[in-house]
Amino acid sequence: MPRFSTNRYVRHTPTDMFDLVADVEKYPEFLPLCDRLKVRGRHDLGDGREVLVADMTVGYKMFRETFTSRVTLAPEERVIRVEYLDGPFEHLDNRWAFKPEADGSTTIAFFIDYAFKNRALAMLMGAVFDRAVQKYAEAFEARADLIYGRGGRLAPT
Numbered sequence: 734m735p736r737f738s739t740n741r742y743v744r745h746t747p748t749d750m751f752d753l754v755a756d757v758e759k760y761p762e763f764l765p766l767c768d769r770l771k772v773r774g775r776h777d778l779g780d781g782r783e784v785l786v787a788d789m790t791v792g793y794k795m796f797r798e799t800f801t802s803r804v805t806l807a808p809e810e811r812v813i814r815v816e817y818l819d820g821p822f823e824h825l826d827n828r829w830a831f832k833p834e835a836d837g838s839t840t841i842a843f844f845i846d847y848a849f850k851n852r853a854l855a856m857l858m859g860a861v862f863d864r865a866v867q868k869y870a871e872a873f874e875a876r877a878d879l880i881y882g883r884g885g886r887l888a889p890t
Contacts, residue, residue, distance in 0.1 A: 735847055754813055771787065828843075829843055
């Protein structure tokens, strides 16, 4: 069962990074293997949290797979949780946490644990998906540099 986690220090605020990761509709513009993302629905939990149900299509060459997940956005906790609902995985668990640093920057904790249902699909897509997942945090940091500027909106140190 592939599992990957990383902590990355970025010169962007926790709010900016949370907002960037929470903006799931933009993923096809910059996220490796993400061909399409459609939000099926949104539900405000009334306590500052919001839940999205989204279909994400990942593709590589001639292979395309779509999976559905529940995304819980908890801005006050600075946490985003992705729970697998349906598709080609046996399971998928993904978490983001955005820890504020004293200088206004952020340490991003990224975790993902997944396994494909189908052994043949795992053999075909597994290595490519593994490499893409390891680049996700990097892709979000590059996107933040593009959107907010290379040094973020932090005061110069």
